[in-house]
Amino acid sequence: MTLHGASVLLVDDHDDLAASLEEILSDEGASVARATTVGEALELAQRRFEVALVDIGLPDATGLSLLPELKAAGDGDREVLVITGSAALDDAIAAVKAGAYDYVLKPFDPQLLLSSVARALEQVRLRGEALTLSAALRRSEANLRTMVDTVQALLLVLDSQGRVVRANRAAAALTGVDVGDLVGVSWGQTFVREQDRDQFAEVVAALVGGQHEHASHDHRIVVEGAAGLHERWISWACSALRQTDASVHVYASGLDVTETRELERRTRLSEKLAAVGTLAAGLAHEIRNPLNGAHLQLRVLERRVEGLDGGDRLGEPVRVVQSEITRLSRLVDDFLGFARPTEIHASRVDLCEVARLVVELERAAAKRADIEVVVDAPSEPVIIEGDREKLEQVLLNLVGNAVEAGRAGGRVEIGVHPGATAVRVVVSDDGDGISPDNLERIFEPFFSTKPNGTGLGMAICHSLVALHGGEMRVFSENGTQVEVELPRRVPSRAQITERAGSARPRS
Secondary structure, three states: OOOOOOEEEEEOOOHHHHHHHHHHHHHOOOEEEEEOOHHHHHHHOOOOOOEEEEEOEOOOOEHHHHHHHHHHOOOOOOEEEEEEEHHHHHHHHHHHHOOOOEEEEEOOOHHHHHHHHHHHHHHHHHHHHHHHHHHHHHHHHHHHHHHHHHOOOEEEEEOOOOEEEEEOHHHHHHHOOOHHHHOOOEHHHHOEOHHHHHHHHHHHHHHHOOOOOEEEEEEEEEEEEOOEEEEEEEEEEEEEEEOOOOOEEEEEEEEEOHHHHHHHHHHHHHHHHHHHHHHHHHHHHHHHHHHHHHHHHHHHHHHHHHOOOOHHHHHHHHHHHHHHHHHHHHHHHHHHHHHOOOOOOOEEEEHHHHHHHHHHHHHHHHHHOOOEEEEEOOOOOOEEEEOHHHHHHHHHHHHHHHHHHOOOOOEEEEEEEEOOOEEEEEEEEOOOOOOHHHHOOOOOOOOOOOOOOOOOHHHHHHHHHHHOOOEEEEEOOOOEEEEEEEEOOOOOHHHHHHHOOOOEEEO
C-alpha cells in the first residue's frame, strides 16, 4: 500500500518509537510532522494534516484531551488514531467513542498500522470529495435556479392533478401571484381560459398516464392587468418525469406568443384587405354604370305606368326593384370606399363636437329601439388633427352598430378621453356582446352577423382609423366596447404604414 502525498501528524514522546513510526510512514510516501507534547501538537495542528497518530500517554496531558482539538483545528477534515499499550485498552476504546477513527496497540504490526492509516486517509479523502461534490452541486443548483428565475419563458412543474409544484418568476410575474403562493394552485382551473381547460386536462392526463412522453400545445390564460382581466396565448412544451415515490410530474415550459399570433393575424387581415380591395375596385367600376342605367330606365317606366289603369298595382314591383337597386348602389359605394385610396384632408377637429353631432344623428333610430344614447366628454374642446368627415363616418358606423346590438331599455355611450399625445373614443353598449370566435374576425371584410350586413362597415372604419395613424380595439365584456385611439397629430405616411393592421379584438 502507499501513503503517497499523505500528511501525518505524529504526537509521541518516545524517541525510538517515534523514529520507527516516522520511517515506516515516510517509506510509504507520507509527510510526517512530530510533536512530543500537547502544546507542540496544538501548534502543529494549525497546519494542514490528514491523519494524526496520538499516543495516549503524553508528559503534559493525556492524548484523549487532544482529540476534540485536533479534529476541530484547521479545516476540521482529518482523522485521529490513538496509540496505546495493551494495559490501556480501555482508554483506546474510550478514545474511539470520543471520535478517534481507530486505535493501534503496542507493540504494533507495521502492516496493520499502515492499513489503519490508509483506511483513515481514504476516509478523509472520500469525505473531502463528497464535500467538493456537494459544494459543486450547490453551485450548480444555484446556477440552475438563477437561470430558471431569470429566463423569460414560463417554467412549471405540475403534479398528476395539474397542481403547481414549482414555478419560476416569469410565471409569477405573468399571473401576478407570488412564486410561493402558486404552489398547490390548480393551474387549469385558476388560469386557463374556460374554453381551453378540457384540452389542457387531456394533455396532462396523457402525459401522466404514459400515452405520450412529450406534448406541445397552446392555450390561453386569463390574467389580471392594469386594464382588468385579459388573455395571453402561451405555447407549451411538456414532458412527464416519474419521481422516486412513483408519482409523475409534468414539466412544462411556455412562451408567451400573444404578440406573435397578433402579428400573424394582422398579416392575414392585411392580405385579405389588399385582395378584397383590388377585387372591389374592379367590380364597383364594372357594376356602377349598369346600375345607373337600370335605375334611370325604371324611373322612366314608373312615369309611363302612372297614367294607366292599375298604375299603382304595376308601379309597386317597379318600386321594389328600385329599392333593391338603391341597396346595390350603396353596396357599390361601400366597395369603393373600402378599395379607393383615400387621402386625409386634415384640419383641427373637436372630437367632443363630433361625438355630440353623431349622437344627435342617431337619436331617432335609438328612440325607435328604446335605447338611450349619451355622450361622456369634457365640456371643453378636445382638439386633434384629422379629417372631420371621415371621423364622423367612423363614429356613425360604431354608434349605429351599438344601437342595433343594444337591448331595449338599455344604453349606448360614446366617451371621449383625452391624453397627452392621443385621444381615446370609446363606444359601448350593454347588449349580448360578441362571441370569442366572431370577435377574432370582427375586422375581416364581408364578415357580418347581421342578416343584411355587407361585412364592410368595420373593415372601412379600421382603414379610416389606420389612415389617421390610430388603432382600434374591440372588447366584449358585459356588452361590447369599441375603442378608437387617435393621435393628436396625423403621422407621416411611412409611420402610418408601420402601424397599419393594428386592430386588436379582445374578449
